[in-house]
Amino acid sequence: MFLTNGVIRTMDPALPTTASLVLAGPLVAGGVGTHESALPTPDRVDLRGRCVLPAFADAHVHFPTWALAQNDVRLDGAASLAEALDRVRRHTTGGTWIRGTGWRDASWEPKPTKDALDEITGSTPTALWAKDYHSLWLNSAALALAGGELQVAGGVVERDATGEPTGILREESAWRFRERFVQIAESEWVDATRVGIRLANSRGVASVHDKDGWLGAASIFGRIHEREGLTMRVFQSLPADRVTALAELGLRAGMGDDFLRLGYLKCFMDGTLGSQTAWMLDGSGVRITSGDDLAEIIRAGAAAGWPISVHAIGDAANRAALDAFEATRDLWQPLGLRHRIEHCQCLAPEDIPRFAELGIACSVQFAHAPSDRDLADRFWGEKAAGAYAFRSLWDSGAVVANGSDAPVEELDPLAGIRAGVFRTINERDAWHPDETLTVEQALIASTVNPAWLAGDERRRGSLVPGHLADLVVLNRDPVTASAEDLSEIEVVATMVGGRWVHNPPPWD
Numbered sequence: 001m002f003l004t005n006g007v008i009r010t011m012d013p014a015l016p017t018t019a020s021l022v023l024a025g026p027l028v029a030g031g032v033g034t035h036e037s038a039l040p041t042p043d044r045v046d047l048r049g050r051c052v053l054p055a056f057a058d059a060h061v062h063f064p065t066w067a068l069a070q071n072d073v074r075l076d077g078a079a080s081l082a083e084a085l086d087r088v089r090r091h092t093t094g095g096t097w098i099r100g101t102g103w104r105d106a107s108w109e110p111k112p113t114k115d116a117l118d119e120i121t122g123s124t125p126t127a128l129w130a131k132d133y134h135s136l137w138l139n140s141a142a143l144a145l146a147g148g149e150l151q152v153a154g155g156v157v158e159r160d161a162t163g164e165p166t167g168i169l170r171e172e173s174a175w176r177f178r179e180r181f182v183q184i185a186e187s188e189w190v191d192a193t194r195v196g197i198r199l200a201n202s203r204g205v206a207s208v209h210d211k212d213g214w215l216g217a218a219s220i221f222g223r224i225h226e227r228e229g230l231t232m233r234v235f236q237s238l239p240a241d242r243v244t245a246l247a248e249l250g251l252r253a254g255m256g257d258d259f260l261r262l263g264y265l266k267c268f269m270d271g272t273l274g275s276q277t278a279w280m281l282d283g284s285g286v287r288i289t290s291g292d293d294l295a296e297i298i299r300a301g302a303a304a305g306w307p308i309s310v311h312a313i314g315d316a317a318n319r320a321a322l323d324a325f326e327a328t329r330d331l332w333q334p335l336g337l338r339h340r341i342e343h344c345q346c347l348a349p350e351d352i353p354r355f356a357e358l359g360i361a362c363s364v365q366f367a368h369a370p371s372d373r374d375l376a377d378r379f380w381g382e383k384a385a386g387a388y389a390f391r392s393l394w395d396s397g398a399v400v401a402n403g404s405d406a407p408v409e410e411l412d413p414l415a416g417i418r419a420g421v422f423r424t425i426n427e428r429d430a431w432h433p434d435e436t437l438t439v440e441q442a443l444i445a446s447t448v449n450p451a452w453l454a455g456d457e458r459r460r461g462s463l464v465p466g467h468l469a470d471l472v473v474l475n476r477d478p479v480t481a482s483a484e485d486l487s488e489i490e491v492v493a494t495m496v497g498g499r500w501v502h503n504p505p506p507w508d
């Protein structure tokens, strides 16, 4: 197949743009310059000036959870408890559970409680995730299912003055509840994920680093892979606390194929900004894993070749994670393991250069900066100057990869790229504009760098001969677009492994 007459950004510094691209089966065969009018027409796709990029990768997404949440009560942007309750009331469908996602109660007064929920949900168990997925709001019927089993290490069961649970669970307590008590049939997961993959393809996504790190996530993708084949490549995380069991089963990093591959182990140092559970150097927040415990995880993982992905939001959490990687570097550096810290949200300035020095990648989410700015300014004050410091990290030489963290933010790479470049939404001034990235940098963080992080830099991430033909066609070139035009750019079509998976040509 020949793609001709376009602006093809290869993301290869040796040949950054070309007008045409030759594909052979699932692979890129080469660029052919601008004079190929003699090519046979059946295999020829006239781009008519459109732009082609390597397809987008999402370096941090809770994919099945995001896919399933498409059917849930959406509480994003609810300005008050009353508004949230109203949405729950309107959604109620008479199923065995009411599920929802997206609430953020920092400015709500009164706060969410089980009592408020009971009035409209009655005896139907109800579980509503906060926007950051680190807090869960339950009604009495849901709490009653769990009995006394929710007070676990690293978790919080909020209680009122009389000691009665309020209905809010945080961190490990919330996740324990979901794992044990929110029953979702595997077929429901598989069906939602199948639909979600089509939606992701339509947004130019050809690969994800999945963070739904529970063991079931891999089997959801596995089912689709077996039955009809995946049209999106999945680099799967697995829970770090299962490292021994994984070793006993003989499972190692890198097992799988080009579409579904075991990637890395994930664990958490702390909570989040929105739930005020980020572990901070001032002593506030929730510490989920100590630096010493992380060092143990790194050692155990290295024995089976696993890179580690550590969630760290607060400045103390990031420092403890960096310290643990530094303390174990003699073990993992010779193995070439590509460890990563997820979010890197609040950093003490002196810790910023340590990512590049140690070779720890920054798996960040550009879209979080504009949507978290008010909370960050409010909870972190002065420290917010070292928060979401994407440009400082980039300039320090660190590998910066972008993800959506969907369903926390929408799974939409073009929106993420704009957030990295503009650091604002809704026509406000940019937030810490010295931390904005160029369009090229934001694109590299959404294509080349996630491929490197997956160990795939010789197979994907740029459009050079021998790479998989994963590409996206855009209606115009983001690099030369004006700021206004950048906001209007759309995905025209997506190809994965040489096959069109969204809107095959011809196009009008």
Ligand SMILES: [Zn+2]
Residues within 6 Å of the ligand: 060, 062, 211, 405
């Ligand atoms: Zn996440």
